[in-house]
Amino acid sequence: xxxxxxxxxxxxxxxxxxxxxxxxxxxxxxxxxxxxxxxxxxxxxxxxxxxxxxxxxxxxxxxxxxxxxxxxxxxxxxxxxxxxxxxxxxxxxxxxxxxxxxxxxxxxxxxxxxxxxxxxxxxxxxxxxxxxxxxxxxxxxxxxxxxxxxxxxxxxxxxxxxxxxxxxxxxxxxxxxxxxxxxxxxxxxxxxxxxxxxxxxxxxxxxxxxxxxxxxxxxxxxxxxxxxxxxxxxxxxxxxxxxxxxxxxxxxxxxxxxxxxxxxxxxxxxxxxxxxx
Amino acid sequence: xxxxxxxxxxxxxxxxxxxxxxxxxxxxxxxxxxxxxxxxxxxxxxxxxxxxxxxxxxxxxxxxxxxxxxxxxxxxxxxxxxxxxxxxxxxxxxxxxxxxxxxxxxxxxxxxxxxxxxxxxxxxxxxxxxxxxxxxxxxxxxxxxxxxxxxxxxxxxxxxxxxxxxxxxxxxxxxxxxxxxxxxxxxxxxxxxxxxxxxxxxxxxxxxxxxxxxxxxxxxxxxxxxxxxxxxxxxxxxxxxxxxxxxxxxxxxxxxxxxxxxxxxxxxxxxxxxxxxxxxxxxxxxxxxxxxxxxxxxxxxxxxxxxxxxxxxxxxxxxxxxxxxxxxxxxxxxxxxxxxxxxxxxxxxxxxxxxxxxxxxxxxxxxxxxxxxxxxxxxxxxxxxxxxxxxxxxxxxxxxxxxxxxxxxxxxxxxxxxxxxxxxxxxxxxxxxxxxxxxxxxxxxxxxxxxxxxxxxxxxxxxxxxxxxxxxxxxxxxxxxxxxxxxxxxxxxxxxxxxxxxxxxxxxxxxxxxxxxxxxxxxxxxxxxxxxxxxxxxxxxxxxxxxxxxxxxxxxxxxxxxxxxxxxxxxxxxxxxxxxxxxxxxxxxxxxxxxxxxxxxxxxxxxxxxxxxxxxxxxxxxxxxxxxxxxxxxxxxxxxxxxxxxxxxxxxxxxxxxxxxxxxxxxxxxxxxxxxxxxxxxxxxxxxxxxxxx
Numbered sequence: 021x022x023x024x025x026x027x028x029x030x031x032x033x034x035x036x037x038x039x040x041x042x043x044x045x046x047x048x049x050x051x052x053x054x055x056x057x058x059x060x061x062x063x064x065x066x067x068x069x070x071x072x073x074x075x076x077x078x079x080x081x082x083x084x085x086x087x088x089x090x091x092x093x094x095x096x097x098x099x100x101x102x103x104x105x106x107x108x109x110x111x112x113x114x115x116x117x118x119x120x121x122x123x124x125x126x127x128x129x130x131x132x133x134x135x136x137x138x139x140x141x142x143x144x145x146x147x148x149x150x151x152x153x154x155x156x157x158x159x160x161x162x163x164x165x166x167x168x169x170x171x172x173x174x175x176x177x178x179x180x181x182x183x184x185x186x187x188x189x190x191x192x193x194x195x196x197x198x199x200x201x202x203x204x205x206x207x208x209x210x211x212x213x214x215x216x217x218x219x220x221x222x223x224x225x226x227x228x229x230x231x232x233x234x235x236x237x238x239x240x241x242x243x244x245x246x247x248x249x250x251x252x253x254x255x256x257x258x259x260x261x262x263x264x265x266x267x268x269x270x271x272x273x274x275x276x277x278x279x280x281x282x283x284x285x286x287x288x289x290x291x292x293x294x295x296x297x
Numbered sequence: 298x299x300x301x302x303x304x305x306x307x308x309x310x311x312x313x314x315x316x317x318x319x320x321x322x323x324x325x326x327x328x329x330x331x332x333x334x335x336x337x338x339x340x341x342x343x344x345x346x347x348x349x350x351x352x353x354x355x356x357x358x359x360x361x362x363x364x365x366x367x368x369x370x371x372x373x374x375x376x377x378x379x380x381x382x383x384x385x386x387x388x389x390x391x392x393x394x395x396x397x398x399x400x401x402x403x404x405x406x407x408x409x410x411x412x413x414x415x416x417x418x419x420x421x422x423x424x425x426x427x428x429x430x431x432x433x434x435x436x437x438x439x440x441x442x443x444x445x446x447x448x449x450x451x452x453x454x455x456x457x458x459x460x461x462x463x464x465x466x467x468x469x470x471x472x473x474x475x476x477x478x479x480x481x482x483x484x485x486x487x488x489x490x491x492x493x494x495x496x497x498x499x500x501x502x503x504x505x506x507x508x509x510x511x512x513x514x515x516x517x518x519x520x521x522x523x524x525x526x527x528x529x530x531x532x533x534x535x536x537x538x539x540x541x542x543x544x545x546x547x548x549x550x551x552x553x554x555x556x557x558x559x560x561x562x563x564x565x566x567x568x569x570x571x572x573x574x575x576x577x578x579x580x581x582x583x584x585x586x587x588x589x590x591x592x593x594x595x596x597x598x599x600x601x602x603x604x605x606x607x608x609x610x611x612x613x614x615x616x617x618x619x620x621x622x623x624x625x626x627x628x629x630x631x632x633x634x635x636x637x638x639x640x641x642x643x644x645x646x647x648x649x650x651x652x653x654x655x656x657x658x659x660x661x662x663x664x665x666x667x668x669x670x671x672x673x674x675x676x677x678x679x680x681x682x683x684x685x686x687x688x689x690x691x692x693x694x695x696x697x698x699x700x701x702x703x704x705x706x707x708x709x710x711x712x713x714x715x716x717x718x719x720x721x722x723x724x725x726x727x728x729x730x731x732x733x734x735x736x737x738x739x740x741x742x743x744x745x746x747x748x749x750x751x752x753x754x755x756x757x758x759x760x761x762x763x764x765x766x767x768x769x770x771x772x773x774x775x776x777x778x779x780x781x782x783x784x785x786x787x788x789x790x791x792x793x794x795x796x797x798x799x800x801x802x803x804x805x806x807x808x809x810x811x812x813x814x815x816x817x818x819x820x821x822x823x824x825x826x827x828x829x830x831x832x833x834x835x836x837x838x839x840x841x842x843x844x845x846x847x848x849x850x851x852x853x854x855x856x857x858x859x860x861x862x863x864x865x866x867x868x869x870x871x872x873x874x875x876x877x878x879x880x881x882x883x884x885x886x887x888x889x890x891x892x893x894x895x896x897x898x899x900x901x902x903x904x905x906x907x908x909x910x911x912x913x914x915x916x917x918x919x920x921x922x923x924x925x926x927x928x929x930x931x932x933x934x935x936x937x938x939x940x941x942x943x944x945x946x947x948x949x950x951x952x953x954x955x956x957x958x959x960x961x962x963x964x965x966x967x968x969x970x971x972x973x974x975x976x977x978x979x980x981x982x983x984x985x986x987x988x989x990x991x
Contacts, residue, residue, distance in 0.1 A: 109779050163776075182967065232523070236431035242957055242966075243430050244973055288427035291472065295524040 039090045046075065046082035047215055052202050056083055059200040065153045065176040067196060070204030073250025076179045079204070080134050089173060090131040092122050096141035102148045106161055118164060127152070127159050130173030138178040139191055146195045152176055153198040206238065212251055220258035226267070229296040230254045233271065236292045237279060244285050249275050267297040302340050304333040311362060314347050318355045331366035339369050346381055353820045357388055360397040368403035380406050386419060389820065390441070415459035416467040423974065425454075429475050435659065436954060437479065445576035447478040448585040449487060449663075454478075460573050461534065469530045473574045476527060480516040483662050487582050489553045494560065495578075504560060509578050510569035511556035514539050515546040522549065534573055542567065590663055594671055597656045601674040608647050622672040624657070638667075706893045708854065709935035711928065721890035723857040728848065730875035739831045743979065750836045750983050766794040773797070806990060807843040807865065807904035811895055812880065813913040814848040814860060819882040821975050822914050822952065828979035829912065830862075830877045834869050836983040842990070843904065846873075849891035850883035852920045857890040858883070865902055887924055888917040889932035892947075896940040909940055910986065911949040916959050934963050950985055952978060 056079075059066050068076040077093075084091035094105065107121040126133035138146065151158050153176055159168040178199065180191055207215060209231050216227040231254065238248025253275050260270035271293035276286050302310075304326075311325035311332075319325055332340055343365045350358040361381065369377055380403055388396025399406065409415060418441050429437050429452065442453035452475055458467045481487065491508060498504035521528035539547075542563060545555055569575075601622055625639045638657060640649045649657070660667055708720035740747065766777045774797045781791045810833070812826055830846060837844050845867075848860035862880065863873045892909070899907050917929035924932070937947045949960055949969040960969040972981045 109775060229525075235434075239431045239434040240427060242961070243436060243971065244427055284423045285427060287424045288431065291424070291428055292431055293526075295472075295476075295526045297526050 039088065040081055040085040043085055044078060044081040045215075045218055046078050047207065047211055049075075049205070049207050049211065052079065052204075053083070053086075055200070055202055057087075060087070060175055063155075063157060063172060064200045065178075065198060067199035067201045068177065068179040068204060069182055069201055070179075071206070071247055071250060072181055073252030074204045074206050075251060076204055077134075077136065080132070080177055080179075084132050087132070089175070090126075090129060091134060092126040092131050093134045093136060094122050095136045096138050096145075098140055098142060100141040100145055102145050105145060106148060106159065107163075109163065123149070123152075124159060124161065124168060127168045127170045127174050130171040132175045132177060135176075135178040138180055138195075143192070146192065149176060149178075150194065150198065153195075206234070206248075206251060209235070212254070215251060216254050216258045219255045220262055222258035222262050226258060226261055229267070230257055230271075232296045233275065233292050236296075237275070237289060240285075240288075244282065245279055247279070249279060253278055268293055271297075299337045301333065301335065301337045304329045307332050307340065310344060311347075314344070314351060315355060315359050315362060318359045328362045328366075332362075335366060335369060339374075342374065342377075343369070349824075350381070350385065352824070353385065353388060354393060354396070356393060357384075357396050357400070360400040364400045364403055368400075371407055372403060376407070376410055379410065383419065385821075409457065412459050414462050414464045414467060415457050416464060416471060417457040418454055418471075421468055421471050425471055425475055426973075428472065429479060432476065433479050433483075435655070436957060438954075439475075445474045445478060445574070446579040447481055447576075448579045448582045449482040450585055450589065452478045453579070466530075466534060469534065470573050473527060473531060473534075474576060476520055476524070477513060477516050477574060477576060480520055481512065484516055484519050485665055486512050486516070486553050486556075487586055487663075488665060489557060490583065491553075491578055492580060492583060494557055498564065504564065505578050507564065507567060507569060508556060508560050509576060510572075511543065511546060511559050512553065512578075513572065513574070513576065514543050515551050515553075515556055518547040518549075518551070531574075536573075537570065540567070540570070586663060590660070593656050593660055593663075597653065597660065597671060598673060600650070600653045600656060601672065604647065604649065604653060605642065605674045608642055608645070622674065623669075624667050624672065704894060706857075706890045708889055709932045711931035711935075721854045721857050721887065723851075723859060723890050723894050725859045725861060725894075728860045728862055728876045729879050730872060731879035732875060733878055735827060735878035736831050736874035739828045739979075740835070743828070743832060746980055747832060747835050750832065750987075751839045753987060754836045754839045754983075764798045767796045767798040768794050769796060769798065804840065804842055804990070805905035806908065807899065807902045807906070808837075808845075808908040808910060808986070808990075809865075809895055809899045810844065810846045811891060811909060811911045812846060812848045812862070813886060813911070813915075814850040814880060814883045815886040815914070815918070816850075816882050816884055818914050823880065823882050825952075825975045825978040826912055827877055827880050829982040830880075831874065832979050833983045833986065834863075834873070834877075836987075838869055843902065845898070846877075847895055847898075848880055849888070849895075850885065851887050851890075852884045854887065854890070854919075854924075857887050857894075859891060859894055865898075885919045886913070886915065886917050887919045888913075888929070889936040892933065892936035892940060896936070896943055896945055899940075899945050900943045906990075907945045908989070909945050909947045910989075911947070911951075912982070913949060913951045913953065915951075915953045916955075930959055930963065937963055948989060950978075950982060 056066060068079065070076055080093075081091060094100070103121065105121045105123040107119055107124045109118055120128065123133055125131070135141070135149070148159075151160060152170060157170040157174070159170065160166075161168060180196075206212065209228075212231045212234070213224065213227040216222055216230055217224065222230075234249040234251075234254050237245060241248050256278075257270045257274035260274055261267055265273075268290065272286075272290055276289035276293070279289065280286055308325050308329035311329055312319065315325060332343060335343070343362065346365075347358045347362050350361050361384070368380065372380055380399070383406065384396050384399035387399045409417075418439075422439050426436075426439055429439065437447075438451040440451050440453050441456045443455065444453070445455060446453050454471065454474055458470050460470060461467050491505075495501045495504040495508060517531060521531065543559065545551060546559065605622075621643055623641045623644075625641065638661070640647055640653070640657070657667060660671060702724060704723045704725075705719040706721045706723055707716035707718055709715075710717050765774050767774070774795055777792065777795045781795055785791050810830070812830065818826060834844075834846075843865050844863070845865045846862040848862055849858065850860070851857040860880075862876045863869065867873060888911075892911075895909060899909055917933045918925050919929065940947050947964055947968060949956075949964050950972060951960060951969060952972050952975050953960075954971070954973075956969065956971050960971075963969075970985055972978050
């Protein structure tokens with residue numbers, strides 16, 4: 021008889037729920053804050069669409085702070101199963117112990133549950149969020165025979181990058197049509213400059229040169245690049261520059277190499293950097 | 298090493314290879330005589346390249362053969378290859394005369410190749426093209442010309458630059474020239490009629506040279522504010538300060554008017570100094586520019602009309618909505634940097650789609666502002682679409698003289714907004730296998746790359762699936778164990794099946810590759826396509842995905858053709874490899890019918906994911922037909938929508954540099970990819986497929 025088992029991963033997961041106490045820096049681009057608050061007031065789930073590094077995760081952290089609700093983030097990966105979200109039985113000394121998954125914990129505590137890059141998850145997992153994402157707002161826990169009713173404070177949020185090319189990584193319509201979508205784009209030049217300055221303490225000339233560099237790489241999307249440089253990459257480069265790394269080296273490391281492996285493309289991006297600085 | 302071939306043996310080979318361009322007065326004998334002096338390896342090299350060049354042009358191959366013996370002696374094998382490729386490039390770009398000239402002037406090539414500090418257009422253009430595209434936000438063509446100039450759509454640049462002893466500086470001169478030429482359009486050089494201003498002078502050529510110099514100084518100052526890095530390089534390389542009399546051009550708001558005023562003042566007294574980056578004014582610019590303006594205005598009108606339909610006026614509007622668009626520029630358009638603007642419809646702010654943003658941005662660059670008459674949505678009688686060729690009426694009946702092997706497909710007519718019934722006649726034929734060892738040569742040439750591809754494909758093979766309640770396995774199935782413990786407590790037996798096992802699941806995927814066999818693929822593109830297919834097949838065999846390959850081409854709607862290369866049920870064997878080798882350029886690309894036919898084939902396959910991958914080199918086109926242009930694009934789009942409805946995912950791999958203008962409309966923003974460099978196609982196709990299905 022098995023009395024003691026410690027299989028890998030059997031320890032209860034550390035709690036990711038957190039209440040954000042200090043305001044995360046976020047610059048609103050359009051009406052996204054009002055839209056999010058209205059969706060929340062109407063108990064509607066939200067889908068954040070946009071390219072990588074344009075501020076989706078930062079936005080949701082900011083909203084969690086604004087609303088003073090705990091935020092539970094699940095970074096989705098291709099082995100994420102339904103049980104990873106809902107929960108599973110563990111075995112302790114001759115008894116079984118149910119451990120809630122992050123989604124169940126979020127529902128019970130009325131938190132904001134943020135499923136980051138949801139298309140990365142296995143397709144069947146998106147189905148468990150369907151009853152939570154429509155007007156029923158319930159989470160069926162089959163293994164426990166329990167039906168969790170979400171309180172009004174609970175909010176489901178997913179992020180999705182529509183730029184992926186894999187046909188296996190498209191969001192199913194049955195899923196996406198349950199969500200209020202907020203589209204994120206890169207901020208316009210002056211706002212992006214402001215973001216870089218406040219995130220990295222770079223001076224205004226550096227920030228504006230970086231924005232110009234980013235615009236040039238974004239012009240290359242579809243012409244050799246899958247994505248242009250994101251705001252996040254610009255912040256990385258700015259941080260390196262403020263630590264004394266020469267601009268060309270910082271841009272090469274933080275931007276060029278992050279965008280491409282193609283030697284000609286790397287050279288073109290390096291020449292952008294040599295031009296704007 | 299094998300013994301060299303004798304003149305007689307060589308003569309026989311050359312007679313065969315160059316037959317079409319030989320005559321009684323021009324025989325292969327002198328060539329054979331010269332080549333017989335080479336060793337066997339060199340002879341094989343020459344014969345191999347004659348064969349390759351033959352595929353593009355027999356006369357060009359003859360010119361190569363005539364020069365080869367002497368050139369090989371001077372150049373050595375590796376730079377001989379560069380010389381051949383340079384000549385073939387010249388042929389592709391500028392025709393037979395230039396190609397032959399390069400072959401004849403191998404000595405010039407040798408001397409230029411010896412200047413290690415020189416930069417050639419061919420070597421730097423790939424980087425420069427990306428650079429310019431990033432700069433301009435739209436793809437500008439780069440071409441070789443003796444003088445640097447631009448018509449605002451193509452940047453003409455010198456074939457090589459060897460002004461400075463440091464290669465990096467010569468690259469920088471190319472870059473500076475490209476930026477200056479781009480800046481002509483961006484900073485309004487052509488907002489004045491420069492041609493007329495020069496023609497009014499006694500010596501128009503002198504006036505043009507002066508004006509080009511002044512505009513160069515003005516644009517340099519503009520660029521310097523935007524790109525400090527370029528400014529530093531210019532200051533270092535220019536040699537000498539600009540003439541103080543031109544100081545007015547350096548101010549932030551100098552316009553082309555200031556350059557013209559300076560021309561008035563200094564016409565008699567000024568001699569422009571030579572700069573490393575001087576350019577001339579292109580006489581044809583105004584025509585190109587007004588054609589673009591007209592096109593963009595009409596496209597903007599159509600796009601605004603579509604936008605208006607998406608934003609119906611609010612019910613509560615007090616006055617009748619006028620449907621008036623207006624633009625507020627956040628930053629005056631002549632300031633440095635990109636212009637920002639807000640589009641308003643009857644005072645309400647609307648978010649313009651990317652297409653409108655691009656058009657407005659382009660118009661702003663050309664005009665400096667958006668005149669109100671540009672902002673009128675098309676509609677009513679005010680706007681007519683571009684003239685298409687007169688509509689062709691049906692001149693054949695579906696059964697007119699066609700045997701039973703033909704398929705009939707509808708075609709979408711966007712003007713009528715309905716299908717033309719049974720409009721296209723399509724036949725499926727087998728491709729003639731070729732026995733030229735193409736596949737073997739490809740496999741040999743890319744052996745390391747193929748090995749690498751196979752490795753990366755192995756990683757994809759079958760996703761792991763966890764099988765539960767197994768009697769044998771490598772991990773414990775906790776669900777089963779929990780239940781088992783309960784059973785045990787209640788006095789039952791502990792079940793046996795308590796383990797989990799990983800199982801490789803089958804990739805439930807079928808892919809059909811649709812290969813462009815139009816006449817435009819002749820030459821390198823065709824070679825690259827065939828090499829791509831060989832490599833793709835090698836990689837796919839590892840993966841075990843079901844796949845098929847079909848070629849398509851045809852002339853007019855009565856003769857659409859589909860060529861079977863590999864059906865889903867065919868094994869990848871020697872026959873398939875020889876069929877791939879037998880792919881030859883044929884006629885045109887009427888894509889709609891081909892897509893409809895292959896959709897039917899793919900639809901019959903039982904798979905969870907079905908992919909239709911097009912390998913193409915240009916937009917849909919057909920012979921003397923109204924299929925060219927918008928009609929063909931709309932029909933192709935409709936055919937792709939039908940494929941979508943059948944649960945098929947279309948994807949397009951293209952080498953057409955202009956693909957950005959029409960492919961997003963056809964395949965959606967993410968379902969196509971552009972391979973810039975034809976030579977890379979073989980390496981890229983399999984890799985794209987891997988990414989697509991990962």
